[in-house]
Amino acid sequence: MSAPGPEARQARRHVKVQYYALLREQAGRSEEALVTSARTPRELYEELKGRYPFSLAPEMLRVAVNAEFGDWSQPLADGDTVVFIPPVAGG
Amino acid sequence: MAFRFSQAPIDPASLRATLGDPACGGYAAFEGWVRNHNEGRRVTRLEYEAFEPLAIKEGERIIAEAVARFGVEHAACVHRLGSLAIGDLAVWVGVSARHRHEAFLACRYIIDEVKHRVPIWKKEYYENGDSGWVNCERCATAPRHSEDAAGEHDHGHEHAHAHVHLVPDYSRQMALREVGPTGQARLRASRVLVVGCGGLGVPVMSYLAGAGVGRLGLIDADRLEPSNLHRQTIYALSDAGKPKAELAAARMRALNPDVDVRPYVLRLNADNVAGLIEQYDLVVDCTDNFSTKFLLNDACVRLRKPLVIASVYQYEGQLQVVRPDRDGPCLRCIWPEATRDGLVGNCSEAGVLGPVPGLFGSLQALEALKILLDLPGQLGETLLVLDLMTLSLTRVRVRRASNCPDHASARPLAADVPAQALEIEFDTLDEAAEAGFEIIDIREPREVEESPTPGGRTRHVPMAQLLHGSPAFAPSGRCLLLCASGRRSLAAAQELRARGFENVYSLRGGLAALTRRSLS
Numbered sequence: 158m159s160a161p162g163p164e165a166r167q168a169r170r171h172v173k174v175q176y177y178a179l180l181r182e183q184a185g186r187s188e189e190a191l192v193t194s195a196r197t198p199r200e201l202y203e204e205l206k207g208r209y210p211f212s213l214a215p216e217m218l219r220v221a222v223n224a225e226f227g228d229w230s231q232p233l234a235d236g237d238t239v240v241f242i243p244p245v246a247g248g
Numbered sequence: 249m250a251f252r253f254s255q256a257p258i259d260p261a262s263l264r265a266t267l268g269d270p271a272c273g274g275y276a277a278f279e280g281w282v283r284n285h286n287e288g289r290r291v292t293r294l295e296y297e298a299f300e301p302l303a304i305k306e307g308e309r310i311i312a313e314a315v316a317r318f319g320v321e322h323a324a325c326v327h328r329l330g331s332l333a334i335g336d337l338a339v340w341v342g343v344s345a346r347h348r349h350e351a352f353l354a355c356r357y358i359i360d361e362v363k364h365r366v367p368i369w370k371k372e373y374y375e376n377g378d379s380g381w382v383n384c385e386r387c388a389t390a391p392r393h394s395e396d397a398a399g400e401h402d403h404g405h406e407h408a409h410a411h412v413h414l415v416p417d418y419s420r421q422m423a424l425r426e427v428g429p430t431g432q433a434r435l436r437a438s439r440v441l442v443v444g445c446g447g448l449g450v451p452v453m454s455y456l457a458g459a460g461v462g463r464l465g466l467i468d469a470d471r472l473e474p475s476n477l478h479r480q481t482i483y484a485l486s487d488a489g490k491p492k493a494e495l496a497a498a499r500m501r502a503l504n505p506d507v508d509v510r511p512y513v514l515r516l517n518a519d520n521v522a523g524l525i526e527q528y529d530l531v532v533d534c535t536d537n538f539s540t541k542f543l544l545n546d547a548c549v550r551l552r553k554p555l556v557i558a559s560v561y562q563y564e565g566q567l568q569v570v571r572p573d574r575d576g577p578c579l580r581c582i583w584p585e586a587t588r589d590g591l592v593g594n595c596s597e598a599g600v601l602g603p604v605p606g607l608f609g610s611l612q613a614l615e616a617l618k619i620l621l622d623l624p625g626q627l628g629e630t631l632l633v634l635d636l637m638t639l640s641l642t643r644v645r646v647r648r649a650s651n652c653p654d655h656a657s658a659r660p661l662a663a664d665v666p667a668q669a670l671e672i673e674f675d676t677l678d679e680a681a682e683a684g685f686e687i688i689d690i691r692e693p694r695e696v697e698e699s700p701t702p703g704g705r706t707r708h709v710p711m712a713q714l715l716h717g718s719p720a721f722a723p724s725g726r727c728l729l730l731c732a733s734g735r736r737s738l739a740a741a742q743e744l745r746a747r748g749f750e751n752v753y754s755l756r757g758g759l760a761a762l763t764r765r766s767l768s
Contacts, residue, residue: 175642177561177633177635177642178562182562187637187638188640212712214715216715217712219582224642224644224645225645226582226631226645226646226647240633240642240644242644244538244583245559245564245565245566246535246537246538246541246559247447247536247560247561247562247565247600248444248534248535248559
């Protein structure tokens, strides 16, 4: 896919976001519906970091978009479900 | 004599009188009666026989044990021999003690032990004219089934149930069309290695032992702690301090004596992992840390063994099945190199509700059985993320990563740099500085604010920034990382070592240990 053009920058997308483990704790919620101008999961995560005290860098997480592991720089589309999944290790 | 046999009917009233004592405030007695049915057959009468010299000795020993153990004043037991009718008194136990509590306990102990240990034969006469001997000898060598001694049996056939040779019965699972005798034979021929005997491992091993797998390996280096028990429910509080692998093995052997249970009280490392995995067909990862998870993953990929992985966190968890035997994706196809312990919580740090690992362990056992039995509906190339607080379930497809180091080429196993080689102890940070270390405090800003680093020559770079920030980490010389407990700094040091920085160390025990040492 080509990089989103300047017109995409202004576009507002409705996305559903789910949080797991440490992120759920830090966000204080399991999921929420958002309207965002973020174009990629990375931009979305940066935007959310301004709102919640997320301590994990994106490199330590996985993001899934619509039930597929995604890339941090893939374009987001209106209606996407974005899931941030931190590694967990408890047993 | 405190224990004796009687050919004549037992008279409880006169026996009770022998236990009277002005110092005693409590008397407890038990009577076992002859019942008119046993294991579905109508019984008309009974005959008891005993090898008296041996049986009396064992009976006396039991009474003496009860007196010593519970501190009761008097105890006695009489067992009938000869022919008995329905309703006759077969065995009598009486105990008198200062207080009722000990009297009850000692009475219960005596009847239970007599049933298990005293060699007595019983011949049952059935309604249809048949009869049969039930041999009670060798009871002491048989596995103890304490539930047999529990009060739900009405007593009379004192010696019937515990001593029939019991064999595992898989009929309930063999009734499934997908299992049947063929599936049962497959389970019997399979060998499963369970790594970790904790919250996940307990349900995994229990269901696999119950199902009748042929060999079950149990690895755990830890000893039982009381804080384990809310989620590790096969253990007993009184076993705290004992090695969990051995406790678990004893419990699994009791559950199913058919299974070849092999406990390993050890920590997995790069040297022993391959040799252990080679002896098994399937591995279940029930560990609580990423370094072991990666170690297992890498070894299973190399040896092409299926691996069922689960991890839990508070109220949620993740489940993944790795199938190197089918060239499927692995743990490293999901999680990057940077995934280290200390970044993510484990049960002791983050807390966990008991049924959460219970459920994930059950899912692991289920997936393991599906693989062994080649059942449909296996998890496949999917990461299952389940939040049990909200009961929401997410399935994410996992693809084999083209850049996954495990599939690309042979790589060193994750734990190649042992923690001991990375950890250094100092009494003060000044000492470390004098020894030529560049000191980096990797705690979060909030932590540093609350508890400033004790020493002036310290740089503060939070962990995430150190590992992933810019400018890139580039120490000039030897470098000592520190955090609150030494856990995160060890993880960060391991990560940096893995990236090729040879001179990175971690302060053992972190600031907490520094404070302790400076106070002592």
